[in-house]
Amino acid sequence: QETLDPKAKQGGAITITYKDDVATLDPAIGYDWQNWSMIKSLFDGLMDYEPGTTTLRPELAESYEISPDGKTFTFKLRKGVKFHNGREMTADDVKYSLDRVTNPKTQSPGAGFFASINGYDDVAGGKSESLSGVTVVDPSTVKIELSRPDATFLHVMAINFSHVVPKEEVEKYGADFGKHPVGTGAYKMAEWTLGQRLVFERNADYWHKGLPYIDKITFEIGQEPIVALLRLQNGEVDVPGDGIPPAKFQEVMADPEQKARVVEGGQLQTGYVTMNTQMPPFDNVKVRQAVNMAINKDRIVKLINNRAVPANQPLPPSMPGYDKAFAGYAYDVDKAKALLGEAGHPQGFETELFVMNTDPNPRIAQAIQQDLAAIGIKAAIQSLAQANVIAAGGEKGGAPMIWSGGMAWIADFPDPSNFYGPILGCSGAVQGGWNWAWYCNKELDEKAAAADSIVDPAKAEERAKLWGEIYAKVMADAPWAPVFNEQRFTMKSPRMGGDDKLYVDPVHIPINYDYVYVNDVQ
Amino acid sequence: MTSPIAPEVSAITVPARPRAGVWRRLVRRPLALTGLVIIALTVAGAVLAPYLTGYDPNEQMFDGLTLEGAPLPPSATFWLGTDLLGRDLLTRILHGARTSLIIGIVANGAALLIGTLVGITAGYFRGFVGAALMRFTDLMMAFPALLLAICLAAVFQPSLWIVAMVIALVNWVQTARIVFTETSSLAEREFIDAERTIGAGTLRILFRHILPHLLPTIIVWGTLGISTTVLLEATLSYLGIGVQPPTASWGNIIFENQTYFQAAPWLVFFPGAAILALALAFNLVGDALRDILDPTQRGRA
Amino acid sequence: MNAATKHAAGAPAPAADRPVLDVAGLTISVRGEDGERPVVSELSFSLARGETLCIAGESGSGKSMTSLAIMALLPQPQARISAGSIRLGDTDLTALDEGRMRRIRGNRIAMIFQEPMTSLNPVLSIGRQLVEAIEAHTGVSSAESRRLAIEALTAVRIPEAESRLKQYPHELSGGMRQRVMIAMALALKPDVLIADEPTTALDVTVQGEVLELLRDLQRQHGTSVILITHDMGVVAEMADRVIIMRYGRMVEQGKVADIFERPQVDYTRDLLAAVPRMGTGGARQVPTDKAEPSQPTDVAVARDLHVRFDLTGGFFGRVNRRVHAVEGISFSIAANETLSLVGESGCGKSTTAKALAGLVPYHGELEIGGRNLKGLGREARKAVRRDVQMIFQDPYASLDPRMRVGDLVAEPLVIHDIGTPGERTERVAALFERVGLSVDQMERYPHEFSGGQRQRICIARALALRPKLIIADESVSALDVSVQARVLQLLKELQAEFGVAYLFISHDMAVVENISDRVAVMYLGQIVEMGTRDQIFSNPRHPYTRRLIEAVPVPDPQRRRARFARMEREIPSPVRKLGDAPQKLVLTDVGGGHLVAESSDR
Amino acid sequence: MIAYLTRRLIQAALILLGVSLITFALLYLLPADPVRQIAGRSATPQTVESIRQQLGLDQPFAVQYWRYLTNLVSGDLGRSYIQRSEVSELIVARLPASLLLMVGAIVCELVIGLSMGLVAAVRRGSATDQALMVGSFIGVSAPQFVVGLLLLYVFAVKLGWFPIGGYGTFSHMVLPSLTLGILGAGWYSRMMRSSMIDVLRQDYIRTARAKGLAQRAVLFGHALPNAILPVVAMIGIDIGLFMGGIVVVESVFGWPGIGQLAWQAIQRVDIPIIMGVTLVSACAIVLGNLLADIVAPFIDPRIKLR
């Protein structure tokens, strides 16, 4: 257990605003970046990360053991952990939670993460209610057996979907459990006025003594980001959940007093253009490479006020496996033109570029459009609501090109594999899937499976390198044109305390609620 | 009992009709003339847009942005400034006039036409026809416009004409409602009874006698409708139906940039002013037209 | 009401010997499309306390404009006073600001307007409009002003005054609307009352009552009255002095006796000569060859005609009472014949006419030219419409205010596709001339005309199609006698030429006697007596008919009655509870087709 | 009246049925697959099918619609695909705010619009009239977002007279109502002016003045009731508009109205919410129009309910 921040004071209340409604807080279901970290504060999983980092550490598990073949994980549970309803958490709860999330009746969007557990197929197919691979050894020991070695499994035990829920409460509220979350987390739900506000209250019984610092967090919903910023400047809000609105970014950064309260950090995110590898002319790798070379990434980064860094590969820099040495495709219009000529399109061609309709994505798309026009590709922009873009991408001949911004991949967990499976692997290249490039390279799929079977933590380096190679191969085929990795800029009120990294925590967005504190309590 | 009492009328000389044409009388009014000039300028601007400025509306110029990526305020090079992508705003507004004129005038006009026809018919006919038409109007009104737009967008290729069609389909209902209420009041006036007794057909009563009384209302809705439809087009385009970027329209220039109105006010102000000017111009002409067509207002300075 | 308090509100009280109102050199001009033209020129007159000044004269000569100028209510923005002064006591009304003028209006000078339908606010109940007038100038409680309002309505003999308060103008007959207007003006007992054709729409018995009311007011309060009327009988009955106007100028003024006995100018003489007089109507020859035809073709037949209006009340607006406007009347009109319908205001005359014109739903049977009106196809209905034309009681309301009158008159021709545009214009011009309008007025709009002129436009429109039957609802009542004579002559000529039949609705017994072949007397929705003109006028059998004839004012100041007979009975009403239909009267033939109803009391 | 009401209510029910059918059909035709969104990025085809079955989305259209209707009758609007809450709960939570804002906005619109229109009609042709005309057009042409934010900036941030957005007290309501009032007043004022001009030259206005009524009594007592008819019809329209939600103003002022819910649902194709909001706003529109129709004969007794 890490030490508590000596400067931290306990008490106080903070206010955080969001524009959109908070969807369910059921850990098995919630999958927005917005409720993601709220759930993390209400519930706990067996595993977690060091605050502000991507380093795994046990949480509800006191310790764990991995069998040499990498297929059996045994978790020893922490004692004395209580749910918000006062009952002590046991191994049965862990099993119940895993059975529940994989049960199709739960309709969890994260069920697929548990596919490596023995018996998953039976549960997913409705043949069984219980995962045969999860066994309760004793009240404080859970054994999980996998059908194949899975290097990401500890990460899977850290994502929200595996967080532990109490059976009796789930049964009591049924489908409404997400509105009445009861977990073991640092905070418990005090009030939820639909469409207006949620209030989290400090869980005095929290197993991690001394945490959390703040007594009460109020999330105000339905607030325009610009107004949230005004309120922040007025001292009414502590953290604007949606960040600094693009329209105000320069204004804020121009004011030293405000700039001082902005924390910048990396994000496990990549913005990219997908090219449908099964639609001509993008079935030709030269065309895709040409597109990669045609895009002026520096200018696009400038357009979004330098809130990103240009990217040349799928993985973001803070992800293991990121290859610093990788050169990618440099911006080179002449070469791009030449490639197009080689591909048989010296005059270019007409195509479509899909984009989600919220600022700044249409702007970025227009910049890309202009870059493509320079090499003769006339891309008509289709700026649509998120759901429509996703639908088009999941259709085989639906979208030749998609700018991923706004819907882009933010990693579920900090592991290179997370950027591959559904979005670049063959499994995603299906009707309704998320592999919008429809890129399917069997060989790479096998390689990925091999990489993921390297479970031994000691071989992490090796595994990361393997993944690096996979992504380099991907880039050779160029189904994507990576454009930038977004930087996160979180702003806070002067009273907020705690390490800066808590404000750009890669898994807790916007901030790590459990560890931040306010300075103005006595 | 045959004493000549009438004013001295010599022979029946039918006077040559001294009706100055509506157009001529319109042009004689300074305000109406101003309106006409603004409309003409807008149309000319839209038609001649490619020849009026040295820029391409979609060209994102490198020197159109500051180094931090901020748009430039109006200057000698960019008369109305540049937008967030470094494009010349004046050029975009001129080109945007094409879209906006089609929406504000054609689509809005079509909506007005349908609305008036439905409203007047429903208001005049008692019984089944009227009730059925009005209930249909209610149905259309109760039906969410945005949803219709999204579905159409999903089915068709988004285009200006689709958005124009949607706007016409959606906007006629309000006009119909208002016209309905007024017509049902007018239909009870005695002069309508009088028209019936001389055998005037329904069409005649509707279009020669009721319609002129609705003119003020129609003008109000028509002119105000210009602004709202131009702005509505932006919303619909945003949802993916209608013109897609980088095609400019006044509505979507505003819509794209409205959050920046403090940082770059020109991006909202100029297209807004263009919409306002167009709507005002039509209103000036409409008002004058109404005065001209309304005999009881004669003699007004 | 204490006179002193009231005067304090407006201008200082006029000294007793000085005229109450003094108009000097008044010139009113209106701006039209073709520039300004005067409609009243250099008019000067004065009005003494308690005096009745009658203004008579040609229709369109500026009488209404003059009265509007006194009220400072000239139509805006067209008309304005371009010269002259109007003094009320010491105050020059032309120089008063709107606020001060407002305190004078209604309180010290009240006015009754010419067109009753358009002069009442259609969306306010008449009670509200009355009470408001009272409350505007007095401080009485609302209960008190309500009482005063009911009193005023009763004074003008509106039946069921109390429940009428809740009714709206369109639910009242033309005459009743006019009486509401009068009640409104009289309620505050003003110093000066301007009455613009106040009794035009009223039947003679009510006219008598109203005139009596005016006299009462004068006697009790010393009110001065300016009475604008075309009815020389009323002039003779009421006037102290008379002004005769023509073309916006005063052509003659003098004591009533002088005017009637020694008219100075030709125009006055013509006017007096044109006055229809009772008992002289025999001049019209009933064509004997037509009198006993084998079976004259009936242009219109009504059999057991009923028209009822439901009145609603209570929160849910259930029908709880019914107006039995027309209760089972039967008549027929032969070609070439004039049937006059006379009777008290509100007895259902206009309603009968509207039913015949197909404008209100009815029960019973109506036939026009042998065709039953029920269940006609479109073409047939149009054809029937061509045969029947109606002239409405309220001319202004029945003209589309946005059309030029020339177009309005030409419209029937256009609708029925008669003639080329050129021919139509000529025909319209001819019609204009025949009804005494000038051809260049074709280009004007209805609001630019005087009441009488509008009525002539309506007549011209009805004549345009040369229909078989013309329903004329009080069509000549607003015309000055000379024009009236001319129009009546025109009607007769048309009858002789084309065999037009008329259903002639009028309260003016002299005119009725002049023009009718047969007369039907209506009372409370039923016919109480019907017969040839001679039968009715020389041998009235029903007491109501007799009273009608007696009430006719005689255009001779020498034979002025001291008092009009007041009726001491209950005011009858056609409004009844549901299921309480009135008893049907039985008509008996007393010889020669002269039908008379049994009368119990009268 | 009772008969009329029953007839209209039956018609209203039919209209709602029609709206629900059309909306349902349109959403059915929409290419975005809700199951994919529920199932998430990493779901296996098996899971997807299972969810599809559970939601009954594999059934033919008629069956789905029929099920929706039967649930609807028992007040069940279904569960949001994205938020996973009862749609009725989500809507009910936001309904009071929408209603409040609607009332506030209509009051503002009427107060601002009618007085502008009245003054313009009385001062017809004057400089005041022209200024008011320009004003009303600015109101109509101005983007809601900008107006709302400006008001917020001036009155809440700079002057501190009102809270910066939020919901709860009367003072929270002022600025959003005012924003909508300013924007909508353009319509009312033009409408009012035009019908007022028409009324002011009628004979009965002359009569009212002849009675010596004060200008105010003439304008409000006589002219207004005659001129208000089209305005009433417009209120009927507005009711529907507001119940459908006014997204922009709601989000600028953090007002928890239906508009934001609807907008989010439309963006994410959350079909049950779209259906629910559509039905609620359709109800409001139908009732608003019914109300306007019922009120009309009280304003102009010549109009008959039919």
Ligand SMILES: Nc1ncnc2c1ncn2[C@@H]1O[C@H](COP(=O)(O)OP(=O)(O)OP(=O)(O)O)[C@@H](O)[C@H]1O
């Ligand atoms: N629309 C209506 N609704 C209710 N009552 C009505 C309506 N129209 C007329 N009435 C009533 O019907 C009766 C007859 O009216 P009508 O207009 O036929 O009278 P009239 O004989 O023409 O009288 P006048 O000589 O005064 O014009 C009156 O009591 C009147 O109040």
Ligand SMILES: Nc1ncnc2c1ncn2[C@@H]1O[C@H](COP(=O)(O)OP(=O)(O)OP(=O)(O)O)[C@@H](O)[C@H]1O
């Ligand atoms: N608003 C107007 N605009 C132009 N001309 C008008 C207007 N009103 C009245 N006139 C004209 O003014 C003249 C005088 O009209 P006025 O109403 O005073 O006549 P009147 O003597 O009352 O006639 P009547 O006995 O027919 O009522 C008429 O020739 C008429 O055409």
Ligand SMILES: [Mg+2]
């Ligand atoms: Mg007159």
Ligand SMILES: [Mg+2]
């Ligand atoms: Mg009548």
Ligand code: NI
């Ligand atoms: Ni007195």
